[in-house]
Amino acid sequence: MNTDYNYVDSNNVKAQKKPAGKIEKGLKRLLIVAAVIFIAQLIWLFGISPFIPFTVVEVHGFSGQLRSEVLYLAGINENSSYFSTNAREVRDRVSSHILVESAVVMKRFPDRLTIYVNPRQAAAVTLTNINSRQTPIYIDRHGVFFKIGDPNADEGMDLPILSGIENPQVNMRLPDSLVSLTGNLSSLASSSPELLSAVSEIRIERKTWDGFDLVVFPVHSSIRVRVENNLTEDTLRYMLLMLNVFEAEANKPQEIDFRSGMGSYRIQEQSL
DSSP states (O other), rough: OOOOOOOOOHHHHHHHHHHHHHHHHHHHHHHHHHHHHHHHIIIIIOOOOOOOBBBBEESOOOOOOHHOOOHHHHHTTTBBBBTOOOOOHHHHHHSSSTTEEEEEEETTTTEEEEEEEEEEEEOOOOOOOTEEEEEEEEEESSSSSEEEEEEEEETTTSSOEEEEOSSSHHHHHHHHHHHHHHHHHHHHHHHHHHTTEEEEEEEEEOOOSSSSEEEEEEEEOOOEEEEEOOOOOOHHHHHHHHHHHHTTTSSSSSEEEEETTSSSEEEOOOOO
């Protein structure tokens, strides 16, 4: 019986192993380099860059000097970084500014800070004497006296005037029972500005025992209107309707009382 034998050339086997070994070594080196780069990036991203000062600081709502005031109050400076800044503390500090109604603070990893400021908006204005001149002080919808205006400017001329307030000053706040008044005035300015423009002045009068009355002075009528310590859209519409009726009468009342929900009045008889 003939038997065939296959002989393997050892030189060929060695030649095949050398290229394979070189490829494996190259892959290992490549993986090591990639791992080093990846670890370095992680160290930079999580270990170094969050401690680098913010490269972008944005303030929306205020600009110029007010922006600088907000950043100073918030404690943000050229050394502030992602990890050194507490967003909640910054929000609370910014919200304490008298011109700020609310604020939102957002940190974006690794080096960006954004502050959204909601400025106070005037719902009414009151007048005070400063250096023997009548000067406006603006009141927001929460009843906060937040800004002194320029007595020579026309700003705020379309706002209703609140009078009867003793010694008004910035940082004051209306009594809780009157906060709904400025809240409604703010709503009326958005929903029915034509109604609000018919009101010239609202005088606050303290009751003998407790609470307040409001005496409303219309723009186009000499008849004043007395209401409870609030002024709603329905009350204002009804008030203006009655005033239109009385304007055509010869004998006009000096005041209409709406405190009971129905308009009541008294006409003085003319003497002979």
